[in-house]
Amino acid sequence: MSKMITVGIADMKFTRNEGVLITYALGSCVGVCLYDPIIKLAAMVHVMLPSRLEGSSDKNIYKYANTGIPSTLKKMEVFGAVRNRVTAKIAGGAKMFEILGNNSLGNIGMRNVESVKQVLKSEGIPIIKEDVGGNYARTLLFDSSNGNGIIRLCGRKEIPF
Amino acid sequence: MKKRIDNYEEINGYAMDMFKEIGSIGTGNAATALSGTLSSKISMSLPEVDIMDYDQAIDFLGGPEKVIAAVLVHMTGQFSGIMLYLLDFDFMNFVLEKLNLKKINSYDDIDEMSKSAICEVSNIIISSYANAISQLSGISINLSVPAIALNMLGGIMSVPMIEYGYVTDKIMMVGGKLMYSNEEMTSNLLMLPDIKSLNFLFKKLGVFYE
Numbered sequence: 400m401s402k403m404i405t406v407g408i409a410d411m412k413f414t415r416n417e418g419v420l421i422t423y424a425l426g427s428c429v430g431v432c433l434y435d436p437i438i439k440l441a442a443m444v445h446v447m448l449p450s451r452l453e454g455s456s457d458k459n460i461y462k463y464a465n466t467g468i469p470s471t472l473k474k475m476e477v478f479g480a481v482r483n484r485v486t487a488k489i490a491g492g493a494k495m496f497e498i499l500g501n502n503s504l505g506n507i508g509m510r511n512v513e514s515v516k517q518v519l520k521s522e523g524i525p526i527i528k529e530d531v532g533g534n535y536a537r538t539l540l541f542d543s544s545n546g547n548g549i550i551r552l553c554g555r556k557e558i559p560f
Numbered sequence: 561m562k563k564r565i566d567n568y569e570e571i572n573g574y575a576m577d578m579f580k581e582i583g584s585i586g587t588g589n590a591a592t593a594l595s596g597t598l599s600s601k602i603s604m605s606l607p608e609v610d611i612m613d614y615d616q617a618i619d620f621l622g623g624p625e626k627v628i629a630a631v632l633v634h635m636t637g638q639f640s641g642i643m644l645y646l647l648d649f650d651f652m653n654f655v656l657e658k659l660n661l662k663k664i665n666s667y668d669d670i671d672e673m674s675k676s677a678i679c680e681v682s683n684i685i686i687s688s689y690a691n692a693i694s695q696l697s698g699i700s701i702n703l704s705v706p707a708i709a710l711n712m713l714g715g716i717m718s719v720p721m722i723e724y725g726y727v728t729d730k731i732m733m734v735g736g737k738l739m740y741s742n743e744e745m746t747s748n749l750l751m752l753p754d755i756k757s758l759n760f761l762f763k764k765l766g767v768f769y770e
Contacts, residue, residue, distance in 0.1 A: 408614055408721070423624035424714020427722050447718070448725045455726070462725065495719050496632045496707035507722050536715020538625060553627045553712050554668045 401544070406430075406443045409462035411471050413442035415478065420541045425491035427508035429515050429531070430539040431468060432488040433524065434546045435480040441543035442471050449507075449514035464514040472522055487524045488548055488560065489515055490539050492531040508532070530560060564759045568611050568730040571758075574767045576609065579751075582696060583607040583734045586689030586749075591738075593684050598658040600740060604747075607736035614721050617731055621646065621748060624714030627667050631682035632719065634704035635690060639761065641753035642720055643689065645682040646713075651738065651745040655681050667710045679708040689734070689749060697764040720752050727755055 406412045406422040414420060420443040422430050433442045444467045451463040460466040476482065492512035512531045519526060530537070530550055538551040539560070548560035565571065571579070584606060591604040618624050629647045634640075647655075653663045659681075661674050670678075683706040690701045709716055720731060734749040753761065 408718075424712040424718075426712075426715030426718030428718050447722055452726060457726075493715060495709045495711060495715055498632070498634070498704070498707045511722075534709070534711075536712035536718075538712070538714075551625075553625070554666065 401542075406445050408445055409447045409459050411442065411444045411461040411467060413440065413471070413475065413478070414543045415440045417544045418542075420543065421538070423538050424536045425539055426493055426495050426536045427491070427511060429464070429489055429491040429508075429511045430537075431464075431471075431515055431519075432490075432539070432541040432548060433468075433471060433475060433485055434488075434541075434543075435475065435484050436486075436546055437481070437484055438479050439543055439546075440475055440478055440480050441541055441546065442475055443539070443541055444468060444471050446511060446515055449510050464511065464518050468515065468518045469522060472524070482523065485524050486527045486546075487519050488528040488541070489519075489526060490530045490537055490548075490550055490560065493533050493535055493537070495534060495536070497534065528560060565755065565762070567728045567755065568732060569728075571611055571732070575762060576611075578696075578762075578765055578767055579609045579732065579734075580607075582689070582692045583609045583736075585695065586692035586734070587736055589688035589691055590685045593688050594681070594738075597681060597684060598655065600658055603739045605737040605739065607734045610733050610735070611730050612733060613730060614717060617733060617750075618714060618717055620733075621713055624712060624717075626713045627711065628713045628716065629667070629678060629708065629710045630716045631679055631686065632707050632709070633683065633686045635701050635753070635757075636704065637702040638699045639693065639701045639753060639757045641751070641757055642723060643686045643752070644716075644720055644750040645686050646716075646748045646750070647678065647682060648746050650743075651747060652678055654740065654743070654745060670710065675708055675710075679706050682706065682708070685747070686749070689751065693761070697761055699761065699764060720750060724752060724754070
């Protein structure tokens with residue numbers, strides 16, 4: 400494999416032509432891979448929360464789906480991507496603990512996924528592949544040379560994504 | 561003089577000492593309770609209390625892809641937040657052995673019975689720390705039913721991370737060593753009271769900020 404680029408928590412990285420973007424152990428967070436196949440430009444965002452609150456002082460825009468994805472697209476366009484060529488793959492949004500009773504913590508993974516989908520829809524980016532939900536963590540790899548992804552689970556084989 | 565804090569970073573001086581005290585009392589309680597449950601003499605080292613970044617904490621605990629067992633309990637009532645107890649592999653096997661259950665070779669071959677046992681023992685430890693807070697401050701804390709997960713550390717840590725994502729990027733970790741005869745095992749507890757509860761606790765205990 401060519402050079403690995405680690406995407407941290409609430410972080411975004413992109414690479415062109417060659418390089419593999421990797422984010423480790425996505426739990427309830429969602430990994431969003433954006434790809435323009437013509438210029439081989441790949442970006443990955445590690446989204447942690449559905450939306451940034453109004454008037455929030457948090458400077459990290461990549462933490463939230465509603466700010467992270469649009470600004471990543473903008474950055475990709477600066478590097479020559481054309482919006483109607485860009486496709487998305489999303490993974491994550493698991494429910495790690497089976498918590499009894501009613502609380503918001505239990506379904507935050509699904510809320511993240513819904514928010515990501517909504518943002519992508521309003522930006523006009525089609526989702527070509529998704530692997531979301533479940534109760535396990537995923538490590539997500541995304542290759543910029545061909546737009547192929549890999550998902551790694553604990554104690555199981557790697558699956559192409 | 562500032563009388564309340566807005567995030568974990570501001571915990572220092574007296575407040576930090578107070579958490580160390582809670583940590584010590586909790587650890588004492590936990591060692592006693594654990595010794596009783598497992599009918600073996602277990603001692604614990606004096607805990608270290610740290611405020612860390614998530615990335616830092618994950619690296620400290622062995623990296624995002626390390627598989628780990630974790631038990632999560634919600635605190636509600638006058639004091640709310642979450643507690644997450646992390647057990648490493650050796651400690652898990654030690655508990656299983658002491659309870660006359662089958663030892664495991666990997667996280668995959670654990671059965672429901674053993675899982676439930678691990679969950680219960682962790683619940684006892686978590687309760688010991690919650691009791692320490694209650695004892696010191698007179699605040700009553702309700703604990704939820706514990707939930708267990710065996711998975712990659714990064715994924716498990718994303719749960720508290722997200723719960724407090726809007727408030728802070730830090731966590732509070734009470735780390736210590738468990739000792740049984742000459743064996744040493746690691747145990748880590750993440751205590752994540754919400755900011756409102758923290759301020760309430762400080763007020764009760766008379767800790768003020770400068």
